[in-house]
Amino acid sequence: MRQSQLFTKTRREAPKDEVAENAKLLIRAGFISKELAGVYTFLPLGLIVLEKIKNIIREEMNAVGGLEVQMTTLQNPELYEKTNRWDDEVVDNWFKTELKSGGKLGLGLTHEEAITAMLVGHVSSYKDLPMSVYQIQKKFRNEIRAKSGIMRGREFTMKDLYSFHANEEDLNDYYDKVKGAYERVFERVGLGELTYFTFASGGIFSKYSHEFQTLSEAGEDTIYVNEEKKFAINKEVLDEEILAEFGIGMDDLVEKKAIETGNIFKLGTRYTEPLGLKFIDENGETKPAIGASYGLGVDRLMGTIAEVMSDDRGLVWPRNIAPFTVHLVALGTEGGEAYTEAEDLYRVFSELGIEVLFDDRNLGAGEKFADADLLGMPYRVIVSDKTLASGGFELKERQSGEVRMVNLEELIEIVK
RNA sequence: CGGGGCAUAGUGUAACGGUAACAUCCACGAUUCGGGUUCGUGGGACUCUGGGUUCGAGUCCCAGUGCCCCGACCA
Numbered sequence: 001m002r003q004s005q006l007f008t009k010t011r012r013e014a015p016k017d018e019v020a021e022n023a024k025l026l027i028r029a030g031f032i033s034k035e036l037a038g039v040y041t042f043l044p045l046g047l048i049v050l051e052k053i054k055n056i057i058r059e060e061m062n063a064v065g066g067l068e069v070q071m072t073t074l075q076n077p078e079l080y081e082k083t084n085r086w087d088d089e090v091v092d093n094w095f096k097t098e099l100k101s102g103g104k105l106g107l108g109l110t111h112e113e114a115i116t117a118m119l120v121g122h123v124s125s126y127k128d129l130p131m132s133v134y135q136i137q138k139k140f141r142n143e144i145r146a147k148s149g150i151m152r153g154r155e156f157t158m159k160d161l162y163s164f165h166a167n168e169e170d171l172n173d174y175y176d177k178v179k180g181a182y183e184r185v186f187e188r189v190g191l192g193e194l195t196y197f198t199f200a201s202g203g204i205f206s207k208y209s210h211e212f213q214t215l216s217e218a219g220e221d222t223i224y225v226n227e228e229k230k231f232a233i234n235k236e237v238l239d240e241e242i243l244a245e246f247g248i249g250m251d252d253l254v255e256k257k258a259i260e261t262g263n264i265f266k267l268g269t270r271y272t273e274p275l276g277l278k279f280i281d282e283n284g285e286t287k288p289a290i291g292a293s294y295g296l297g298v299d300r301l302m303g304t305i306a307e308v309m310s311d312d313r314g315l316v317w318p319r320n321i322a323p324f325t326v327h328l329v330a331l332g333t334e335g336g337e338a339y340t341e342a343e344d345l346y347r348v349f350s351e352l353g354i355e356v357l358f359d360d361r362n363l364g365a366g367e368k369f370a371d372a373d374l375l376g377m378p379y380r381v382i383v384s385d386k387t388l389a390s391g392g393f394e395l396k397e398r399q400s401g402e403v404r405m406v407n408l409e410e411l412i413e414i415v416k
Numbered sequence: 417c418g419g420g421g422c423a424u425a426g427u428g429u430a431a432c433g434g435u436a437a438c439a440u441c442c443a444c445g446a447u448u449c450g451g452g453u454u455c456g457u458g459g460g461a462c463u464c465u466g467g468g469u470u471c472g473a474g475u476c477c478c479a480g481u482g483c484c485c486c487g488a489c490c491a
Binding site: 015016034147382394 | 417422423426427428429440441448449450451452453482483484485487488489490491
């Protein structure tokens with residue numbers, strides 16, 4: 001893409017109504033735009049990042065047998081009345097609305113009920129199980145207080161997977177498989193090192209629920225990390241009992257701030273029972289299926305990456321989710337030799353399928369450098385009189401700041 | 417939902433109760449061309465909304481709305 005055709009502009013200053021670093025940077029760089037408190041539009045560059053994250057998640061969910069669907073945003077209150085989650089006294093962050101005819105509707109804040117009810121017509125025998133269904137879709141939560149930029153919004157994108165099983169053993173096996181899929185997702189988006197499998201409250205069927213917590217000072221949660229075994233315990237469940245359970249003491253744990261990027265938990269028959277998702281087992285007995293649900297905040301993941309990977313000059317995208325691999329910058333006078341050379345390189349990259357953002361704007365070097373740093377593509381390639389004279393290209397790695405001269409073959413080898 | 421703060425060009429900030437300024441931005445013309453070059457000319461605001469006080473309100477008072485922060489909450 002040519003930067004001259006990108007309608008978004010960068011800003012020197014962050015808007016005063018944002019404090020969260022992720023929102024400040026993403027707005028300054030033109031990745032997102034704020035509509036309301038906790039409600040953000042994704043602009044072209046931001047949307048590319050979001051879609052890349054979604055695709056990684058999609059691949060990993062598919063790899064553990066998940067089948068993708070898209071449930072509706074508009075939700076039928078009857079389902080939630082059956083599970084006692086419609087009443088505002090019970091669930092206080094519904095967005096509710098009504099039909100012209102007078103009937104009520106809810107805007108989906110989670111889809112256990114909808115998925116379970118939808119599957120009733122598709123499950124009748126133990127042979128139909130296990131079943132694993134997911135979606136990547138908008139959720140709406142009427143948060144009393146939205147905060148932290150795109151990390152806790154009122155409208156956000158979430159991947160939610162639900163699995164249903166004939167017995168507990170099968171549930172446990174699958175639960176571990178999904179855990180592995182989550183670990184691969186975090187690895188691929190560049191957060192593997194910083195993300196801890198964490199024991200937390202909220203378990204319905206099992207004692208604990210499990211969270212994926214990414215270390216960050218911007219996090220709302222306090223967790224206790226055990227480096228050696230690479231897991232953590234959420235402060236909310238930390239007590240003598242759990243320490244004994246893991247055979248550790250407080251000395252083995254380090255207190256950290258973290259962002260809850262994922263949450264998985266076993267539901268048992270909490271939803272299948274009231275909604276009638278039953279099957280007949282080998283002995284002809286009718287039983288409710290046993291379920292689990294697995295959530296992953298897509299835009300929260302993006303916000304977390306912006307938060308933990310950026311530096312004082314701007315965003316730093318891991319290669320797998322960067323909007324473009326290369327930021328090609330032409331210096332000198334528009335139409336000059338360097339520009340012509342850059343045009344050629346742009347064409348070469350495009351033909352090779354290398355994702356490139358070409359800064360073909362007629363601006364000074366300083367401004368282009370500042371923008372490149374702010375936008376955060378993994379590689380910056382400079383074409384200028386200087387590089388022409390040396391017969392190569394200047395390649396700068398955004399994350400390390402390492403700069404070197406390379407020839408065309410080397411350059412392509414690195415960025416392809 | 418308790419507590420606190422803020423609201424002025426697209427953005428960031430000024431303005432004693434006396435008739436909105438500066439920077440950035442945008443347009444045009446020069447200049448410059450490896451870290452936001454420099455200069456000139458011009459453009460852009462019913463000062464969040466509604467009331468009130470006053471000869472006069474961006475400024476003081478009341479109410480509302482929006483936004484931010486702390487806490488609570490977060491299936």
